[in-house]
Amino acid sequence: MKIFRALGEVRRFLGAGRSLTWALALAIVSALLTVAVPWLLAQVTNIIFAGALGANLDEGATHDQMVEALRDAGDDRQANIVSAIGATPGVGIDWSLLWTYTAVTLAAFVLAAGARIGGGLILNAAVQRAIRRLRRRVESKLHRMPVTALEGGRRGEVLNAVTVDVDNVATLIGPVFVQLPVVLLTIVGVSAALIWVSGFFAMIAFLTVPISAVAVALILRFARPHVKRQWAAQSSLTAHAEDVYAARDMLSAYDAHRATERQFTAVNSELAHATRTGQTWSGALGPVLTLCNALAFVTVAVLGAFKMLDGAVTLGVLQAVVLYTQQLSSALSELTGTLPTLQSGLVSVGRVREFLARKEEIAPAVDDDPVTPRHGRHRTPPRIVFEDVSFAYTDGPPVLNGVDLVVEPGTTTALVGATGSGKTTLTALVQRFADPTGGRITVDGTDITDLTRSEVRSLMAVVTQDPWLFTGTAGENIDLGAAHGVETADPTVHTLLAALPSGAATEVSGDVETLSAGEKQLITVARALAAQPDILILDEATSAADPRSELLIQRGLESLRHRTTTLIVTHRMSTLAAADEVAVLAGGRIVEQGTAQDLLAAGGEFARIYAE
Template sequence: MSGHGPGPAMRGAGGAPGAKPLDFRASLRRLLGALRPERVRLVAVVVLGAASVALAVLGPKVLGDATNIVFAGVIGQQLPAGVTQEQAIATARAAGEDRFADLLGGMTVVPGEGIDFGALGTTVLLALGLYAASAVFLWIQGYLLAGVVQRTGYTMRGDVQEKIDRLPLSYLDGEARGDLLSRVTNDIDNVTQTLQQTLSQLITSLLTVVGVLAMMFWLSWQLALIALVTVPVAALLTVRIAGKAQPSFIAQWKSTGDLGGHVEEAFTGHDLVTAFNAQDDFGRRFDEENGRLYEASFRAQFISGTIQPSMAFVSNLNYVLVAVVGGLRVASGTLSLGEVQAFIQYSRQFTQPLAQIASMANLVQSGIASAERVFQVMDAPEVEPDPVPGARPDGVRGQVVFEGVSFRYDPGTPLITGLDLVVEPGQTVAVVGPTGAGKTTLVNLVMRFYEIDGGRILLDGVDIRTMTRHDLRDAIGMVLQDTWLFRGTIAENIAFGRVGATQEDVEAAARATSVDRFVRSLPDGYDTVIDDEGGGVSAGEKQLITIARAFLSDPQILILDEATSSVDTRTEMLVQHAMGELRRGRTSFVIAHRLSTIRDADVILVMEHGAIVEQGDHEGLLAAGGAYARLYQSQFAAPAVEA
């Protein structure tokens, strides 16, 4: 639609994705709100995660007991049989071996006996069972979470699609198609990947931190406090690094959309790019966009990537402190060797989830940046809602009346002001005028692609703003200069014009519009597969297919916007004859630059600067010698002159 007349003003930099600072918290809350329909399954995910973590947290304590059994057996084997543990301790102290006595006091041994392999086997099997059960719960959790995330992504894509259907044409005209496509596909995919990779890990990591911390305080509150010393350092590092990485993630996804838009333009206009030898220029622009994406991605990944080594350093520092102090406490007999071993494992388990949470910062930032770009589409102003219930004419006859209609694309630039026009049922109204005169705008207002600023447009006496858009457009058929075909057979593309159309209906419409004559020459006939580019058929034949599609819809009002511009002279004569038959008893608006196609129109409107400057039939307007006569003479009589 934007290819005709003055289009709506493009959005400024303020509307570009990522041009304003990302409201991280608000976007995160909104993204989590999208998970609300899955709250029951999310509760199950948390419960399963808690069960898995609880079993995994018990593992080191049980393994510590196994270590104590081995260590007690080794020490007990070195002591004389027949004495008690208390006697062995007293003997050691009498011999001046106080450290050994302290060590014996902190453990349970049976002098003269070795390792209790029965107890050791039972303990090891218990540890294996705990870890196996933990893994099963974690597997079930992952299965449920995958469903939660993918259903959320499915819903988001559906919501965005429904939103796009409610967006005004002015919004879509003002957005780069590649960038909008990137938001609907790449950004939503990135959001789902972020949820998939972070939700499970985040839940498990947080529960692990809580569980491990409880076990650490149970074993030794002194060592637990030592382990906690490093937590503020880790938190401070994570927050500072994440804050520096966030602007780069915003720039990364904005650059992704810009690059997608450029590639989409290059692909769709490949023929023209090649014809004008513009490959080098497009290549330079691609390199620039690709370079910006590279720089933004490199900064984002490098800055956020420093979180992991920083956390590793803090984790190693924690390990050293716990190992040194724990070793001293074993020597003093205040802790057993197995308890220190378990504590060291817990300290690793404590810092590891913290590091995982920190390493998720780049994923979360990237996902939230993408979510914000999707939310920008969801928050875009929509078309005015349809009235409920909508008014409807008793029977659509095709009378269209403009009463004082005013419209502007740009608030500061009036286009149509105070337009009055009456089109009676069955009339063919041709609209002519120079480029930018408002011809296509006129029919866009009839279709309610844009809303008028003032006045009224009536369809059979009913203000079209009181009708639902579905009821209004159901009575109108439209053929544009820019053809649109979807991937499918020729028959399917024609049948798109009416739900439930039969093969006989399709062929009848094709015969009326001269489509049948070239379809019969194709190897697969009506089953020939074409795509949105119309591969396999010429530009004129694509136009004929779209005309047949409009004919099949059997509308009461026809809008033909340069519908024959891509048709050769012979085909144009056939189409004009078919249009003449179809227009019988129907109201038709015909926008044309080639005045030879509208000589038989009942009324010809000549528009300049959004106003109707002349109206009448072909002969009368020629005789008047006004604007229409000048247009006609410029095409058929006057020689080419230098402007």
């Protein structure tokens, strides 16, 4: 019962479209016709056998007279056969009736095959549509989750959930919506046909069903935890591979391959053990059912032969019983063969559902109406004010505690502090990656929580310590933020691009290190300049740049100073010296504020940081 409740949940989770209904209807038609075929073949066999037997009997006697004559002669077995088959002495095969049944049988074969093929094509299309919708939901979920939701986790595990698990769900749709109902209908139909044709043989065939059911239940019960372990280990292996591949340069530099190999071996061994154990239990289903089915088939065949010779059943009935027994065995084998797939698919469904159930961001940017950013050389840079801003992550200690800061229009304010003092968190709040738990942030007097996330972010460009680049060309990466495209971007953008090996056509790859860290940072800064932002956020933007690249970046940023309000997170004294204001954070508060020279002279927290 648990598995049927689970399948009902899957049906609601994935949705059942009209195409699946048609596929199910065609599969049911095919199943019913398949059940009817053995009975039709039995009629064909009886007509042929009765005609062949009747042609060899002497004419001039009726059917009853011939039976009586055979009994008087002591040939009771032949008398029983003639009586059961209904042979008429001297009368051969009824060709008209034979061709009629033959045509009906062939038509049933053709219709069953056509229905099965048509249902399969419809099912395949329906499965792809359902998985496409599921992938769309997953993609939508990724854009609706808070940025902080993926922090601290392993990207490989998320990738596994949204790729491998989604693909594995596809193996579940057909069995859930079509195969399982059809198999159950076939079992019911064949069972009813067996009872109708011969209750005696039906009872023999049914004796193996309880044994098979108990065996299947026990095997699946033992297999399920191993299947769960298999998919958990698969997720860990994907995450490990992603982690190692992303850090391959560092691993080579520290000669840390042995450590990662030990980790890989442990995870790989766990996956192999879970897979081997789970498949061993699941694989036991086939032999157990084959044994039960073989015993039933042999028993039916042997007893059927004696029954036919005694005239208790006709040859056609025996043939139908044998075929129905085979159909019942095949349906039970198909059912049990489907169950491991269902079990594996249900595990993946659970993992995908768990991902889709994660907390979403309130009013995510992906749902916002398109925003047309303000552009033009004569616009006024905004004024940013932090008013008693506090923030704490869920179930965590406060990161910011009553921050008050005014960033005047067109000025550059640098944020300085020890690791964990809240500098990056402050810039994340400005971008509305999260909202303050206390206080507010205003831009030109407007609380940013009164604006949509898209409206807030349309004002900004961001350059971080780790370049945000995608596979493609440098020009394509810059187009992500360009107001009107690379071609019409600020001349400074073209100056930065000229420092790259092939300019805007320089290939950027996430898989192959074709560019230096400084060259990558040039692209991110060029993208920020091309966006023509009102607010520029730099988070250790030049920390990975070489002196030449840093000089180019500084010149590019200088071109924005007169029309941009800038927030900088940095520890470089050369950058701090150029800032209009330096704010020092400690303990979640701003403890000092002023120019770099004044703060050094004051001998406070700022001076202590740079004296270490």
